[in-house]
Amino acid sequence: MATTFFPDARDFQVGTLNFNFTSNSHSSSAGGPLKELASRVAVGAIHDSAERCDAPKCQPETRVAVQDDLYSWIVDGDRESEPPKKMTWVTGPAGSGKSAVMGSLAERCAPDGLLGATFFFTSWSASIGRRRKTAFVTTIAHQLAEHREDLKNAISNAIENKPSIFEKNLHTQMETLVLAPLREVALQSDRPGLRGAIIIDGVDECEAEQYHDTTSAGTWAKLIRANAQDQLEILQVLRAASSDPSFPFRILVASRPERVFREFFDPENDAASFAKKLDLHEDYNADVDINLFFEVHFTQIRRRYNLPPSWPPPGAIRTLVENASGQFIYAATVIRFLDMGLREPPKVLLEAILEAGTRVLSSNPLEQLDVLYSHILESGPDPPRSVLWIRAMELLSLSTAATNLFLEADPGSNEGEHLLGNLHSLIRIPRTSDTTHYGAYHKSLFDFLEDPGRCGKLYLEESEICAFIWDQFICACASSVSSGSAHSKVLPTPASVDWFMIRARGIIASRRVESGAVAFSVIWDRLLGSCLACCGPPEKWIVLHNRGLRG
Template identity: 45%
Template sequence: MSSPSYFTGAHDFNVSNLTIVNTASPSDLEKAFQHLYDNIAIEAVHNSAERYGAPKCHEDTRKVVQGDIHSWMKDGDDEGDPKKILWLTGPAGAGKTAIMGSVADTCEAQGLLAGSFFFSSFAGSEERRLKRYLVPTLAYYLVIILPPAHPLRCSILTAVQRDPSIFKRRLDYQFTALLLTPYNDTKHRFDPSTLPKAFIIDGLDEVEAVNSRNPGRDPHEVRLANEEDQEDILSALLNATSDPTFPFRIVVASRLERVIQTFFSSEAAHATREIFLDDKYNPDADIALYLRANFAKIRRRYRLPPSWPSAEDIRKLVYNASGQFIYAATVVRFLQSGKRPNPQAVLNAILYRRSQGREIGALEPLDALYARILQSSPDTALAVRWIRVICLVGGRSSVQYPGHFVNLLLQDYEGQPSYLLENLTSLISIPPIEDLTSSYRFHHKSFEDFLRNKDRCGEELSAAFEDPVFFGRRCNDVFLRKSAATRIPESHRTRFLCHLIQEGPGPTFGTPTNFMDSCDVVWWVQFALHELSDQESQECILEWFRSIHVFCPSQSPGECHTQCKHWRGNILRACKGLGWGVPNVVALFREAMYRWVEEAWPLVPRGAFLEGWLHPGIEQLESNDPALRAAVTQYTVDEDYQAALDLVRDMFSHLPTDWEAQLTQETKENLYVPWNGFASVIQKIMQDVGIEEPDVAPSDRWLVDRITVAEHDWDSDVESSD
């Protein structure tokens, strides 16, 4: 017998104060729960078995940043401009995952955690790399922490029962159907303030597209597919939190990948609070504390003295870490592995890079991280070649050329720097394209160490990093064309060339096939004099003259390579034409002797040897020194530079067999020997060869000034080495 119907044929009526109660049977909800469970990535939850041993913050470290996150979760609604998304970011290895793991544990204990998902491209389970498991896993965690009869729990499971295909829908639809709609349907039946506060999502930059690891796939296509899935997740999160009724906050942690950084700085900027793990959070102090705590355990295990390790060892480890907790953690893990009988020997190998064989493995986790990030570039080998140049000209402590200069020097087309390096921002600080002054900067000291060690980075990365011709060829091209490869405004061109000439043409001589003997040297000399200050131009031209000879492939006195002769000969002619003082044959001979035994003259600064002879003329010196005036008027150079080199070679062949020992001994007694000593030997050679040009030394005043500066630099070097 069928149940009676009280509304048969009824129409055109209203029902007031209607409450619809979920009538799904317990068995239906159980089936829905099982279906939900079948579509989650349990390994991605913060307390999963797969994450056993995952990094966590030491109890006394990272207190400030964890406090900031907890405060935002609990009291963020009280802020003047409340945000529902918090983005935790920073350089690779800064400890983001450890912080997120510790925050998740604390939030779980305090009843604040609604769900968690820790993406990982290193994990054994594919589910931790794919976006499709994110929403079901978050919903599942929320379901299991709510009481069995909780209205929100039942509503979520009813949504699964109603549409079993929900897990194959778009992410934004899943957020709405599994979280937002169930909440809005049931929020009047419980106290919303009793709900947990936040979802935690870590490693967003490690999300990968389906089949991204299939053999033969184009790396660029894989990268774009991965980024598309990462953007899909971000858009779904923003869509959910944009609804004013959405009751949860979301913490997202990731590296500074381009697509993620762009999203949070543009369309999600109004809804996002950012925490960047920089020096503001004092990572060095936390790393030192972490190291001391773990070294205490190692001391007890090996019964080492309380003084182990030394304060200097701790200081050096902290310095090497450059804010990277992953560096400190890998060192500790390696020492705790129990496979090395002498902890101090292992520590020394790590600290002073004397590691051999298996000890290279001390930094394997860090090396794997570096390698993986580098491989995210669409052209890893070319990106590493760029990084090498950045090491050479963009990251020196004494001279830091702007990133804009590096870009113009290396790029083949506009936009190439972003194409190559945008996925490496967790390793390198990349200046915005419109920034003409800031330099590239490595976040970690150990990154360059990694690339310089073939045993750590591997054959391919090492070959790219040590490419002997890339930098020289790029410089060579600019010296030939007098401009960058891409079209730039004239003001940018002038600034770019000024930076280039201060770097000098020397490195181009390391390029086996170059056309530096076709360069218009006189044009470059005139450009330097026109665009640089008097002092800068003098130093620049002198450095060209020196460095070109240093990089000359020929090491035989007087037998320079064609390109070396082309540049040095034209520099001398140009300078002489401008009224400069220039070195004569005897001065060039002294330079050749200095180059041959320069290690015996530690107080002679590299690049400064010919400074006493090659400089602006009297009218530019603003000096009334009669001795200097007389000396300058005697400086001459042969019109044929080759003839001068022939004489230098001839003079060298007349040196006594023990000349090096004599010169070294005389230098110990007279610091000015490189410039005015060894006179009797040189005079005899000049007579034998038939050279009538005078052996003119720089002025006494210049020599005193030069030696004083050299002694100061020498003492400073000795002190720093001590």
């Protein structure tokens, strides 16, 4: 449509007319700096987000000692240290309850005005913001802006003065969006001082940002960043913040004891920056809390299923507590398994769990969890294929409907429910029509399945998983095309790489795909990024695939 500048004008002349059209690439001019900040936030990573509605919390009256110790440190700090040490590390093995403690601590601090900000990383979130570092500082700054009006104004001014800040590295973002505004607020002596906690959980699950094409076989392929690099960058940024005299908050970092964290928080490397670490497994005896957890939930199950007061049998809880070896994930998994509504009553399920536990003769604290995982997975109708589904879902991270469409060998067979119906205690399974994702309740399930020494005969090589994904991809495409020779078990002979690529892409792009076109496109993008990366170029996959068929 043409633009009219002088509608209905008559009989006039214009000598020299200059128009200057300007645009601002930063949306902060249109929506304001804080709206621009809000668009860069990983909302699901905040402690009370909707995405974390099912996140683990401490059972009432459990983990009281550890929560009290952390709360006391937030309020009082290390009175004997000068300058104050404003950063500490909360650690423990997978399943020891770190995320539950951090979540419960955040809920305890918030009503008292002692919660500055939170960020809960997780590697299986559908939101990339919770898996990577990009939105880390902006999410912290966004919460601080909501903390107090004067801090909100200072952060807004910082963004307005430097609108390109969102494209800078984490150190620059922390200085501009957090530290500089805090210094500005600290100079205003008429306001009470800020205090409280910034709680960061699951940093060990942060994935590395990749700034180059990692699927290429060229020079850039050598520049693949490791997860530990970005995790270390986050730790360094937090240490720099905690060392700033104007930074008023206590920082709590919770993670598993991976090497990058052990080295970073090692007192021999830097004794002046950190308060004493807190190890949930070594510093606290969780047995009493786990015992209470079992007692409360067994009472609920007994009432729900109208079981006699004598259930569970004498010694059962004591045995389960011993089996847990301080791992709350074991206790939570047992309760989910007993209360998932299987055809077998809880009494029978409990007997199976106790019987499985008697086979263990090891000091490994995760051995009982491994036995439990093995028992539950092997209770399904087809354990190997169930594991294939679980590992494929981990790689693809698709919605429920797209996953079913892609992974079911026979469309309409409801294979997902058939394979995973007995695994609700391990896998979060949304409704078929749901747009949310399948997901494990705890990352320790993937750790278990990826370690052949732990999962034994359930172990699958990555090449097997990738071959399965490719196989299902062809099957899914072929099932939606009325004609064509593409099928899932035998590639055309001779098998041409060019034919395979052109055929697969053609199926996706064509109008002949009756359903799931968007899902197929998403799957294809993920295959290029994940499957080709782990099982090599298509030539290698075809060799592996055909070799497997002959075997």
